[in-house]
Amino acid sequence: MVEPYSYKKKRREFERPPVFEDSELKPLGGTLSTPALQKQYVEKNPTHIILDNIPPLSTHDVNTERVVTATRNMKHIEGGWPREIDYSEEHDTTKWRTRQLKDPLLAAAVKELATLTDRAIKQNNQIDMFEEYFLGEQVDHSTETLSTKTLMLFKDPNDTKRSVSKIAWNPEGPGNKIAVAYSILRFQQMPEKLSTQSYIWDMAAPNTAFKTIQGSTPLVTIAFNNKYTDFLVGGGYNGTIGVWDVREKTNTPSWQTAIEKSHHDPVYDIYWLHGKSGNEFVSISTDGRLMWWDFRKDKDPTDSAYLTDGIQNSETKQESILGGTCLEYNPEAGATKYLAGTEQGVVVLANKKPQKAVEISHRYGIEGGKHHGPIYSIQRNPEEAKCFLTVGDWSAKIWSEEINTPIMTTKYHDTYLTDGCWSPTRPGVFFLTQMDGWLQIWDYHYRQNEIAFSHKVGDSMLTVVTVQNQPNAGKFGSLVAVGDSEGTVTLIELCESLYEPQSNEKISIKQTFEREFTREKNLKQAKRQQEGKKPKKEETSFEKAREKQNEALRKLEEEFFAKVGIEIGEEKSPEKSPERREAEQDFTPVPQKQKPPEMVEKKQSFKEIEPQEVPQQEEAQLEEEKEMPENESEHGEIEKEEEQGEEVEKEGEMEGEQEQEQEQEQEKEQEQEQEQAQDPVVQNAEGGGGVDGVVPPEI
Numbered sequence: 001m002v003e004p005y006s007y008k009k010k011r012r013e014f015e016r017p018p019v020f021e022d023s024e025l026k027p028l029g030g031t032l033s034t035p036a037l038q039k040q041y042v043e044k045n046p047t048h049i050i051l052d053n054i055p056p057l058s059t060h061d062v063n064t065e066r067v068v069t070a071t072r073n074m075k076h077i078e079g080g081w082p083r084e085i086d087y088s089e090e091h092d093t094t095k096w097r098t099r100q101l102k103d104p105l106l107a108a109a110v111k112e113l114a115t116l117t118d119r120a121i122k123q124n125n126q127i128d129m130f131e132e133y134f135l136g137e138q139v140d141h142s143t144e145t146l147s148t149k150t151l152m153l154f155k156d157p158n159d160t161k162r163s164v165s166k167i168a169w170n171p172e173g174p175g176n177k178i179a180v181a182y183s184i185l186r187f188q189q190m191p192e193k194l195s196t197q198s199y200i201w202d203m204a205a206p207n208t209a210f211k212t213i214q215g216s217t218p219l220v221t222i223a224f225n226n227k228y229t230d231f232l233v234g235g236g237y238n239g240t241i242g243v244w245d246v247r248e249k250t251n252t253p254s255w256q257t258a259i260e261k262s263h264h265d266p267v268y269d270i271y272w273l274h275g276k277s278g279n280e281f282v283s284i285s286t287d288g289r290l291m292w293w294d295f296r297k298d299k300d301p302t303d304s305a306y307l308t309d310g311i312q313n314s315e316t317k318q319e320s321i322l323g324g325t326c327l328e329y330n331p332e333a334g335a336t337k338y339l340a341g342t343e344q345g346v347v348v349l350a351n352k353k354p355q356k357a358v359e360i361s362h363r364y365g366i367e368g369g370k371h372h373g374p375i376y377s378i379q380r381n382p383e384e385a386k387c388f389l390t391v392g393d394w395s396a397k398i399w400s401e402e403i404n405t406p407i408m409t410t411k412y413h414d415t416y417l418t419d420g421c422w423s424p425t426r427p428g429v430f431f432l433t434q435m436d437g438w439l440q441i442w443d444y445h446y447r448q449n450e451i452a453f454s455h456k457v458g459d460s461m462l463t464v465v466t467v468q469n470q471p472n473a474g475k476f477g478s479l480v481a482v483g484d485s486e487g488t489v490t491l492i493e494l495c496e497s498l499y500e501p502q503s504n505e506k507i508s509i510k511q512t513f514e515r516e517f518t519r520e521k522n523l524k525q526a527k528r529q530q531e532g533k534k535p536k537k538e539e540t541s542f543e544k545a546r547e548k549q550n551e552a553l554r555k556l557e558e559e560f561f562a563k564v565g566i567e568i569g570e571e572k573s574p575e576k577s578p579e580r581r582e583a584e585q586d587f588t589p590v591p592q593k594q595k596p597p598e599m600v601e602k603k604q605s606f607k608e609i610e611p612q613e614v615p616q617q618e619e620a621q622l623e624e625e626k627e628m629p630e631n632e633s634e635h636g637e638i639e640k641e642e643e644q645g646e647e648v649e650k651e652g653e654m655e656g657e658q659e660q661e662q663e664q665e666q667e668k669e670q671e672q673e674q675e676q677a678q679d680p681v682v683q684n685a686e687g688g689g690g691v692d693g694v695v696p697p698e699i
Contacts, residue, residue: 069207144497146441146453151479152206156182156487158195164483166221167466172229176203177210178481180489183218183237185266194218198234200246203491213244214251220266227278233295235267235283243295255295263287269327274335282329284340288321290350290358305358307340307348309366322346328378333385333401341375345392347399362404369397369405377420383427383506387513391420396432396442400517405524407516410442411449418462424469425477425499428509433462439482441498444512445505455492460484475499 081087085096100106156162162182170177181198184190198219199209213219217236225231232244234253239262242253263285273280279296288308291301308319323343330337338350347364365371371392380388386401394413397406415436423429428445429452437459443452461484468479477499480492 069205071205071208144495146497147495148439148453148455148480148498149493150457151491151493152203154178154180154199154201154206154489154491157199157209158182158197158487160184160191160195161485162195162218162487163461163463163485164487164489165219165463166223167464167481167483167489168222168224168232169466169468169470169481170200170224170229171226171470177201178203178489179213179222179224179232180483181219181222181234182487183220183266185220185237197251198222200232201489211246212251215242215253216240216256220268221270223270223272223281225272225278226274227272231295233270233272233281235263235270235285237266239263239265239267239285239287241267241270241283241293255299257293257299257301261300263289263291265323268325271327271329273329274331282327282338284324284327286323286325286343288323290324290327290338290340292352303352303358305350305352305360307342307350308360309344309346310360310363311366322348323374324348325374326376326378328380328388330380330385333380339378339380339388341378341390341392343374345371345373345375347375347378347388347390349401362401364399364404365406367404369409371395371397376418379421381427381509381513382422382424384510384513389420389422389430391417391432393417396420396430398513398516400513400520403517403520403524405520407513407520408444408448413440419464421465421467423477423499424467425501427506428512429498431465431467431480433465433482435461437462437484439465439480439492443498445502445508448512453498457482457490457492458484458486458488460486460488 081093082096085092087093156164162184164180165183165185166181168179170179177200179198179200182195184194196215196218198213198215200211200213202210213222213232213234215234215236217238217240219234220237221235223233225233230246232246233241234244235241238259240257240259241262242256244251245254248254263283265286267283267285270281270283272278273282273292277294277296280292280294280302282290282292284290288306290305290307292303294302307322307324309322310319312319324340325343326341328339328341334351336352338352340348340350342348345365347370348360349362349364350358351361352358371390373393375390375392377391378388380386381398387407388399388401390397390399390406394416396410396417398408399406410432413432413434415434415438418433418435420430420432423431426443426445429441429443432440432442434440437457439455439457439462440451441453441455446452462482463485464483466481467477468481470476478494478496480494482490482492484490
């Protein structure tokens with residue numbers, strides 16, 4: 001290593017400092033190239049080098065051990081006093097305050113601090129830190145990549161694995177509390193000593209429950225009161241209903257229904273009614289009843305109604321009862337309207353007016369489009385209240401109150417669906433849970449044939465899903481709570497594009513629903529026109545003609561057996577009897593130019609006796625005269641009067657041609673019968689059999 005050496009001189013010994021200036025290029029010297037030395041070197045081509053001084057970064061996921069925390073209360077009476085002062089004596093504390101206020105140092109300190117504080121306050125008032133410079137501007141999230149993030153888990157502290165049956169958000173405050181009901185709905189898997197506790201969880205402390213709800217039976221459903229948020233109602237597995245006051249220290253219900261006055265099956269859903277008192281609620285159960293309650297009054301229901309299918313049984317003259325599985329009540333659609341989903345896949349709309357009996361006004365899905373299994377969820381759209389969502393079997397359906405069939409249906413999913421709900425902020429987004437642990441998010445604003453985003457929650461079956469629905473909460477609609485069969489509630493945060501309203505989304509979704517409703521209505525009208533009055537008239541006339549033909553054949557058969565001396569009913573085969581054949585065969589309309597098969601067979605058997613021919617030409621003329629005004633009225637609703645006349649003329653010509661063809665066929669058949677007209681009894685004896693396979697006796 002070379003040791004450094006420094007020269008020390010005085011400034012005057014450095015001579016004058018140099019001053020450089022620009023000048024023209026002048027050759028100062030040069031060296032001639034030497035070929036011998038040039039061979040020792042290799043010419044270096046220019047190269048490009050990229051230098052980066054940013055250190056490489058990587059992301060790693062690490063599962064850390066859970067830190068167990070606990071909340072403890074501390075009571076602070078009063079402090080900050082000197083040791084020689086007794087704070088319980090008012091005289092001593094007042095004397096000490098007076099002495100401190102008269103201290104000159106206090107006045108100087110306050111004056112100095114007031115100057116600094118005044119400057120900071122003026123600066124704060126001059127600059128608004130929370131000002132929104134682009135208020136009301138809607139951000140386009142169409143190009144944003146959809147994503148979700150799991151925030152926290154709430155696990156059932158009970159040793160027995162219970163499934164989450166219902167989740168309810170607290171409507172008060174920032175929306176940081178949720179109530180969760182736990183139960184086992186399969187009684188075959190229910191242990192003898194099953195815990196009946198449900199819990200209220202606080203997001204600030206997810207490790208321990210904020211409040212324990214103790215019921216006489218496991219709770220199947222739970223709901224907060226919208227007006228008095230300290231009241232919580234829950235429906236039990238044995239059909240009873242209880243109301244808890246969260247402010248009380250006890251965990252037992254403050255009000256509970258009598259078991260003989262309650263439902264006979266588990267209570268699957270409960271809704272608080274929007275009224276002045278805020279004390280009424282409605283419940284639904286698989287026993288087929290809707291029941292209204294008021295927990296400030298008696299423990300008996302104020303009203304009840306059965307969910308029926310509207311079809312009377314021919315024997316009992318009664319309607320079948322439908323088991324209720326879910327309920328929807330939204331005062332925006334009508335304070336007297338209640339939507340109920342049933343085990344049979346049918347939706348029932350009940351109307352309860354004051355001082356009147358409950359009326360079942362509509363039944364959706366009876367004509368077609370119902371679910372193939374129980375309906376697990378039903379909810380109205382937050383913007384278009386007349387449209388509602390139902391979830392069941394492998395699909396979700398969107399209905400309108402004005403038509404009894406669904407207007408929109410999702411594709412069949414790979415596994416069974418268990419629950420679903422709308423987004424409270426975006427009218428075109430809804431969430432679905434599956435048995436395989438996936439949360440499916442549909443966005444009808446962008447595409448209606450594919451799932452917008454899928455999130456794998458876990459390996460367990462998902463049972464319930466709810467979205468944060470408190471408008472005063474931060475990031476309204478951004479949190480989703482999902483429960484599974486293992487008793488775990490997963491809190492998921494959505495990206496902005498999944499909960500922030502998009503531009504013109506409300507108008508677009510409303511137009512989509514109206515378009516699909518109009519399309520479904522037009523299809524229904526077209527189907528009714530195809531099944532109009534004219535086909536029914538023709539079918540009825542043909543039935544009458546066939547009855548006349550069968551009656552004529554019966555008479556001919558009786559005459560024949562009377563001649564051959566055989567009693568009807570003894571040796572005649574029941575399989576070939578006209579009555580048996582008429583009862584077994586299904587009636588299908590046969591064109592007029594075709595002969596019924598029975599008529600041809602009978603004519604071949606009875607060759608000596610001609611059956612009475614039905615005056616089909618006269619009947620056709622009468623039917624034509626009867627149907628003419630009806631056809632005109634029917635077609636007049638669609639086309640003009642001129643087109644109606646042309647259609648009627650064409651129909652008359654076609655009927656005339658059919659009659660001529662029929663007469664020609666009848667003449668040909670008569671000629672064939674006349675050629676073969678011999679003794680029918682002799683022919684039957686020679687052929688070895690008579691009518692319907694009966695061998696006639698010797699003559």
